């Protein structure tokens with residue numbers, strides 16, 4: 001709900017309130033974010049006196065700070081006008097409100113620039129979305145040096161701790177917590193994609209844990225270079241600005257043009273658990289593409305770890321037969337099926353079937369997969385080209401490059417200049433043809449290297465390539481989805497290099513990490529679950545063992561079944577007993593997957609803090625739940641650990657079986673007393689179904 005009183009604007013969700021205002025000078029003020037207060041108490045503060053050491057603009061809380069005047073801290077927007085003036089000086093023009101949307105309109109006092117701040121409330125998820133529109137009302141270009149999506153002010157004068165997930169390839173989503181007492185905290189990407197290393201969001205908290213404490217969070221929906229910068233001043237004001245990175249940034253807005261920044265989704269909750277549950281619900285209902293957001297994800301098999309580049313009709317059919325027997329619903333052939341792709345040195349760009357590997361074409365395999373009762377999916381890496389490819393030989397100028405510089409090849413490949421229309425057309429046509437000519441129901445869209453030699457001679461303002469590349473990817477994915485609505489598309493970038501909310505607005509799911517070691521995955525998946533929906537998190541059972549501790553097949557299933565289950569091991573090497581274990585777990589997963597993919601997640605115990613992972617998923621009606629317990633060896637003799645459940649209805653009675661013993665207890669008992677368990681031994685794992693009596 002949005003209420004406007006004079007120039008005070010109150011945005012309300014079920015449990016939170018966000019208040020802003022404008023004053024007679026045209027300044028936009030941030031007034032409140034958090035629990036609900038009486039709206040009559042709010043007024044815009046008087047801007048104080050300023051002297052040479054105390055700038056008034058530095059001191060007050062703004063919703064969106066332009067560069068200029070005596071403002072010295074970080075700003076949200078900075079532009080250069082035709083005469084070289086690099087200051088923006090805004091006046092307030094009015095507002096518009098419709099349903100859950102509010103816009104506040106400002107324009108420069110002298111130059112033809114209009115800036116609109118947008119807000120949209122999603123009341124039942126307690127989420128607010130923010131973005132900014134800039135419009136050039138003049139007849140010469142305006143160049144932005146900075147153009148962020150939103151600025152936030154936190155209420156307490158005491159320092160906040162900033163949680164983020166940092167990492168690397170094979171170690172995505174590893175939590176970090178940084179206390180910001182003074183100076184700045186920056187999280188960013190300069191790689192062209194959001195990347196494995198830092199994530200485009202902040203989670204700022206005080207005295208918080210899973211169940212309580214103030215938690216403020218905001219995530220940027222953008223897969224390109226981003227920057228999240230928080231600053232805390234001597235007076236205890238903590239501010240955060242999120243947006244496209246101002247590194248190598250120059251954004252040309254031509255006469256008459258309008259531009260919407262990427263959106264930001266933000267919220268305030270008590271505890272991290274509620275934050276995750278609100279964001280999961282919000283993403284599934286409002287963010288994920290509508291073609292698949294409410295559909296259960298199929299159990300997939302992916303051939304990468306079994307056959308790598310050595311795919312052919314025979315070995316894929318052999319894998320497909322076993323996959324079908326154990327209950328797989330979607331068979332995905334990974335890299336190696338096209339061009340001269342026998343290793344990573346050739347073929348990218350040539351999206352035509354390799355006739356040596358598939359003499360009778362792709363359909364020979366697809367028809368067999370379909371006859372086995374499975375859908376067929378395929379791997380592509382459309383933004384890339386190998387120098388050893390027909391595409392590169394025909395169009396050596398289609399990559400980002402400088403004629404005077406040698407290309408840095410990473411994984412022997414170069415990045416296609418996706419800002420060129422001819423490149424976009426080529427990529428779109430290849431994929432559209434592939435999907436039109438074959439019964440393909442799923443695409444794994446990979447992106448295996450960051451950018452370098454970022455020359456784009458086709459662009460008047462080459463720094464715009466960072467944004468335009470990302471936009472081109474989104475546009476092509478959207479066009480393909482519009483023409484092939486039954487095809488699901490997964491975002492992969494060497495594992496989890498592009499799993500941000502921008503990607504989630506276009507792709508249906510993501511590849512979480514190339515690291516499928518179950519022990520590492522406990523941590524990687526927890527970090528992913530903080531803000532991103534479980535439904536999108538592909539998790540495979542494979543044979544890899546990076547942690548140097550082999551895990552039982554049941555243990556690996558326990559971890560992978562906590563996401564969108566996939567199988568990636570070499571099934572031809574599995575024993576009859578292994579295949580029985582696969583069958584049993586896949587069948588159980590099909591039973592519980594509505595809970596996992598659409599339920600509410602409760603992280604009852606944490607593998608790092610408690611040595612035990614204890615996650616629980618509960619349906620909306622609180623009639624069904626599934627709990628996963630896993631420990632990869634515990635210290636001391638964990639003879640009796642009280643396992644207290646969450647998210648149930650205190651009044652309802654439930655049954656559950658653990659270790660062959662059946663219990664019937666009230667929700668109140670299960671949540672407040674719990675069941676004592678002996679958690680010991682290698683690869684301890686249990687899956688507990690909890691049902692209302």
Ligand code: GLA
Pocket residue numbers: 304334335379446448492493494495511514
């Ligand atoms: C990337 C992906 C893998 C696999 C390979 C294929 O590394 O993350 O899952 O698809 O590419 O080359």
